[in-house]
Amino acid sequence: MRETILLADDHPLFRAALIEAVRRVAPGAEIVEAESLSEARDRLADQSVDLVCLDLHMSDSSGFSGLIELRQSHPGMPVVVISASQSGGAAARALEFGAAGFIPKTASLDTLCMALGAVRDGEIWAPETGDDITDEAAEQAQRLASLTPAQMRVLRGVAAGQLNKQIAFEMDITEATVKAHITAVFRKLGVINRTQASLVAQALEIEPPKSA
Amino acid sequence: MRETILLADDHPLFRAALIEAVRRVAPGAEIVEAESLSEARDRLADQSVDLVCLDLHMSDSSGFSGLIELRQSHPGMPVVVISASQSGGAAARALEFGAAGFIPKTASLDTLCMALGAVRDGEIWAPETGDDITDEAAEQAQRLASLTPAQMRVLRGVAAGQLNKQIAFEMDITEATVKAHITAVFRKLGVINRTQASLVAQALEIEPPKSA
């Protein structure tokens, strides 16, 4: 029986690149394409598939639900997860859910070929350990959560581009106190000035201060 | 002189797809690749380029600042913006900033070829433009676009939370000069300090991580 590989990705261009990689690794394989999770389901119902490349973010499913579903309905079928996310957490979780490999979309064609080859040989492919990017957002969120109420209020003012004087007036404390709070916030967030603190706050979508 | 096309995208696989499209549309063209905005800058300094395909989301620049910069430094050179974002707003803003075309990464290879062909013929290629840009965003966009190259580079440093000293070192100018540029940027953007300037710059960077 001919080997069949299912490529589930909603980006036609990226799918084209995947096809090229598959042709290099498995020249004789039959390639089946799907643009959405539901379409992938249909293809899997139509025929037996030996390997699936699954994008985590498609029109009808963003996240690990699709991976979980495929693992349940086809336990023996290796699934290679492909994601735009580079975070090590995403890769770890994907493998946790039974993925046979994880490939960030920033991978090169060569890397992709190696990953597909390894998975076809029954191995597990994970991004090189040196590339494990700690989930920066989670860490920063943890740091933000450690801020005291006063420090949080001060940070909100900083993130809004206010002067220390303005923040002090609104909190009814001295400007010197505001500065002390700000220094503490900098230490907790691991930054060295208010602009960087503002960036951290913006990245985590802190509630903006009322009024303007 | 041989036609030269610069492909600036940090995803090797997607770049491979772009190369395939260029080969179909312009078989004789020389293809130059860049993985980051700074690398794209270097290539543009090295040689004359007839067309640029620019990804909005690269390691050192996610947003329209790169597009604005290229339009400033090479006014006559058509720039096709490529983005993972499918929102009409992103496309409208890209065209507002002088892009010659906008291609979402969800586009098919055929669509991509058509777009490149149209731009090569001097046309503007855009997906259905349903959305319009809000006046406020347009004003800020206009202000950002009025920045000189040096002012833009300084603003990037400010928005990254760098010290004036660091910016001065990287641009090989005096800190006093950096301050002068910053003052000019503040006036043009209508802000009073670097944190607010950083916020304006951030506002024009589309879609923060949004994580998983």
Added chain:
DNA sequence: TCCGGTATCCGCCTAAAGTCTAATGCCAAA
């Protein structure tokens, strides 16, 4: 060619930002 506007550059000065030390008060563990 000359000229006016502007970009780039820099030194000087004031205001703001940020650090350090330290006092007070609160709360939980010993």
Added chain:
DNA sequence: TTTGGCATTAGACTTTAGGCGGATACCGGA
């Protein structure tokens, strides 16, 4: 109750940021 840690407060001090004036250079129009 005592003790140790931390939040909050703030003054003194150092560093950075930002404004002002002026110099040079470049460029398009008269």
